[in-house]
Amino acid sequence: MPCMAAPAWFSSPSDALTRLGATGYLADEATATVAFLAGALEKPVLIEGPAGVGKTEFAKAVARAADAELVRLQCYEGLDEARALYEWNYKKQLLRIQAAGVEGTGSQSWAEAHDEIFGEEFLLSRPLLTAIRRTEPTVLLIDEVDKTDVEVEGLLLEVLSDFQVTVPELGTIEAVRRPFVVLTSNAARELSEAVKRRCLYLHLDYPSASREREIVTRHVPELDEGVVAQLVDVVARLRELELKKAPSIAESVDWARTLIALQAGTLDAATIDATLGVVLKHVSDQDRARRELRLATGGPVASTTSAHPFR
């Protein structure tokens, strides 16, 4: 149940909007509302969306805005309890037992040794446990949760709904202070209903032209406003094409940085052609973009798709 006595993360959606904005993360209204709700209801947020729209950045921004520490659990295939939650330091335990065997008389000290080797000293705390045991404000980022195996989701359930972890030897450890939990997913796999039910859901998509202009300007203030507008326009046109990977916000920002590095004062066809590799990472995509944007320099690549034999 939401505990209103605890210090709130954000006092209202508009407060979330301004404070996230102050850290350099330009959220839209839906994002700000969800950020506020996650703090107020103490529920985890599940963020989905294409790569590079600022899912991970959201968690970092919340941490910055609320002056909290970020604990990050990067998920990958084969991630297990030992890497996510906690692990007993086997080697140290073995050493401890062997050392006891040398000094002590063996059987009599076993009870002591048992109590000792399953104590705090031998516990390796992993991100989930760390986040729960912290007494300061914490943002727990569980990144790319879709990359894990289904079993890990089961593990997350206990953490996400009750904010507690059960270590058989030590008992149940409850959160002193509930962390602000952010899960991100590229939807490579459908997450289980149980996880989804416990989370607030936020779908981040490519931003509107005006918001993207703001974001690019915020990240690359050196770039001329006219060029930013041009750039955002071209990126928007690229997103309208059927590409394998549409350019994301991160790529627009990279492009802006490239233009600064090249000291390009304007974004004309030649510049686009020369720097297209920054935004489009597939040969066929670049090819298509060149044709659609009518870049004068076709290059040798363009000719490969113009004609192909079929029977």
Place this chain on the structure above:
Amino acid sequence: MTLLDRHIAFLEALRGAGLPVSLSEDLDAVTALGAVGWSSRTTVRDVYAATVVKRQGQRATFDQLFELYFPRLVGEGAADGLLEGQVDGAGGPVEGGPRAESMDNGEALAAMQEQILEALAADDVERLRELAAEAVGRFGSMPGRGPGLSSWSSYTALRRLSTDDLTQRLAEALRSHGWTEEEAERAAGRRTGSYVAMVEADARRRIAEEKGPEHIAQVTVRPTIDRLDFLHMRRADVEELRRELYPLARRMATRLAREQRSRHRGPLDFRRTVRASMASGGVPITTHHKPKRPHRSELVVLCDVSGSVANFATFTLMLVFALREVFTKVRAFTFVDDIVEVTDQFRPGADLVDVMTGLVESSAHAARMGRTNYGRALTRFVELHGDALTPKSSVLILGDARSNYADLALPALQEVVDRSRHQWWLNPEVRRQWDTGDSAASRYAALVPMVECRNLVQLQTFIKDLA
């Protein structure tokens, strides 16, 4: 109707539309709304979306229903203060009375078109929404119909505004702003498309006001894109699906590769395990396993590309080829009444649009008379491309098994069955329509197991099991 009633009715409608809204999510929504208050309609929508919709694919359905249960305006609603932030839950019609400018004549129509065009060119969504409401109010009313019949029609409004004409004029306008022809057309199509959707939504809203949202929620809200029948797709749906295809294929490829790998964990490699245990003082903490021999099948796909099922065939083909790495080898053939190989259309890394056009072009060779003839296609396949069939190959036939009452060539199919390892037939028709009319579904199904595959969900499940 109280606020709680409306909330519950809304959730019921969502459940009816196939969104799994649990009781705990219901409670979350209520708590969340308590925390933010009901002051702004967009916030209310965001809160509902965050707590109740957990899949982006369902968002469109959610938005439609939200519009019905929490309409942005009631009646004509043109009194400006009423537009936003007025969710009183009562939802009773507040008729503004006939307004002076709500006249319906040719002049008004032309003026309206101009305004819409202006807003479309500027891509001004708010203005477009207002214009949509106005369009339905002025040109979409069908007064004097009997009780029980709806008195608003988006169809009438859109026909009067002639949207095709609007699209064309918009494309021209965009071209004059330096857009390339193809882009201008695509953008124009998309923008008018969204305007059409707005008009439809507004008509629904008005009807819902008259007859209650439950009625309209049952009738007009369409299923999500992945549950939409291949055979009943509109052009917009096809485009949306095409956009979905590549990410979907990549998701499936990762998943399949992962599953195959996990199945590859063979028996315990005792020697390596013992060797590794030395590091931990003889305690085998990690076990090592022998790799399993990979087993991959060759896939031969036969596609009916005649008009009615062409969509289905191309989607399946694209999906299969996007998943190419899961199979050793894929060969694809398309047919109408003759058969043609299209494997070389799918080069690795090829552009999706190019492949689609290439497919359409080469499929022209698959037709002689232009009438589907399964029997002839199968016979020709065995004659010309019999080498594709090996004891390792799996054959996948896509089509509705409607052969225009021609000879079915069952022996040819029997030969295909005999010479290959597995066979499946995917039929995009609903099972109860099999064997109606000229469908020879069950006669083919006697030789080749036939699977109903009407939408993306079914297609995904099938391909997952296949790989």
